Amino acid sequence: MSLTVKYMGLTLRNPLIVGSCGLTGNLKNIREYAEMGAGAVVLKSVFEEQIRMETEQFLKSDHEKLKEWTATFDAIVSGAPHAWDEAEAYIANFAKEHTLKDYLEFVREARQTVDIPVIASIHCVSKYDWTYFARRIQEAGADALELNIYVLPSDFNSEGVQNEQVYFDILKEVKKHLAIPVALKIGSYFSGLAFTLKKLSEAGADALVLFNKPYNPDIDIHKLALTASDIYSGENQYQKSLRWIASLSGVVSCDLAASTGILNAETAIKQLLAGADAFQIASALYKHGAEIIPQILGGIESWMAEKNFSSVADFKGMLGKSKIEHPVAYDRVQFMKHYAKIE
Ligand SMILES: Cc1cc2nc3c(=O)[nH]c(=O)nc-3n(C[C@H](O)[C@H](O)[C@H](O)COP(=O)(O)O)c2cc1C
Structure with missing residues (x-):
């Protein structure tokens, strides 16, 4: 029996990917996840x-230094009207480089x-920074890059199409x-x-x-104040992802991770049956x-043995929308008695 899968052209020994989170911010955990059998780590x-x-903060804390440098700059480029701006941009780039250096080192070590x-x-x-960061990360030895983009459509002056264009612009620039x-x-x-994800x-x-x-923010009704919501997922939160993995599998021209x-x-297993190439936890x-x-990998293997599947390819996407007899089942949103089996 083999759990090996292909994901974005990479060969993974199994479809379990440790998702990007605070836990994957240190080498000790990453080593442990690999030892425990993870297929990849973000x-x-x-x-x-x-x-x-x-x-x-760097600019604020070193304002005196900034002034000093600007004076020198002014002296060199005497009379130049944008000397201050240039010096500031120079220092901002220096600070950015400095902060990014730690991450690049982390990628190399991982x-x-x-x-x-x-x-x-x-x-x-x-747009500019995505490209800049991405190139440096590739040089540091990453096998792939995940772009974590989240445009919350909360701007009353921005239409859906404008928000969506951000994803295309960034992707195009980085891929180049x-x-x-x-x-x-x-x-x-x-x-x-569906349309945008296919595009x-x-x-x-x-x-x-x-x-x-x-x-997500939450409200504390006793303190009458905003509070943080539970950041960890509950038992049924996979369902939205399941619907869309099933709907897109076999339609989009790229891999899917749930x-x-x-x-x-x-x-x-549900996500793999729906058509996910891999899943993240x-x-x-x-x-x-x-x-x-x-535990998860063992559970998948036991289920595969029970069903006589010898590879993930044997069942991946078996219950995707394009494979089932009544694909409309994935499009139902109303709680009609017939489908929800409850009044
Ligand atoms: C504490 C915490 C930190 C996270 N940090 C990141 C992050 O830096 N980048 C990212 O893309 N996702 C981040 N995530 C999101 C997770 O990768 C994941 O997409 C999300 O938690 C849903 O998956 P789950 O139900 O398995 O937790 C974070 C999640 C948690 C709980």
Whole structure:
């Protein structure tokens, strides 16, 4: 029996990928996940916004130095009207480079620590920086790159099509400069989800990761204040991803990884049956530790043995929308008695 799968052209010994999260931000955990049998690991994202914040802090804290440098700059380029701006941009770039250096070092070390594919992850908000970061990460030895893009459609002045264009612009720019495969990890806030995801696959995404789970604010009714919601996924949160993996499998021209709410072998098997090429776990590791990896893999193997499947290819996508007799079942959204089996 073999659990080996292909994902974005990479050979994975099994479809279980440790998703990007705080736990994949250190080498000790990454080594443990590889030892426990994970097929691949996605490193903790580097956040452009964080780099920007650190850069601003650096600029504030070293304002005197900045003034000093600007004076020198002014002296050299005497009379130049934008001397201050240039000096500031120079220092901002220096700070950015400095912060990014740590992440690149982490990618290099992770690559050397484990022999499973290491997928780096970046979350940036501007076109220029995505490209810049991506190229440096490739040079650092990442086997693939996951672009973690989440445009929350909360701007009253931005139409759906404008929000969606951001994904295409970033993908196009990054793909132009990279040789390693690129996955897009996204949320589900798209006005025409099926249409847009198909277009993104045609625009060069090597895989779509469905879906990233946003951090959601909550309200504390006793303190009458905003609070953080539970960040870990619950038992039934896999269902949205399941519907869309099933709907897109066999239609999009890229691989699919299921994410959110995969807490056990049963859920993982469902996603594979729906058509996922691989699946990612994060909350399961926070809740149960690295032991969950062999438990999920063992559960998949036992089920395969019971069903007489000898490889993942034997059943992958078997219950995808394009394979079943009544595909409309994946399009039902109303709780009609006939389908929900309840009044
Ligand atoms: C504490 C925490 C930190 C996370 N950090 C990242 C991150 O840096 N980058 C990213 O793409 N996803 C991040 N995620 C999202 C997870 O990778 C995953 O998509 C999400 O938690 C849903 O999967 P799950 O149900 O298995 O947890 C994070 C999740 C958690 C719980």
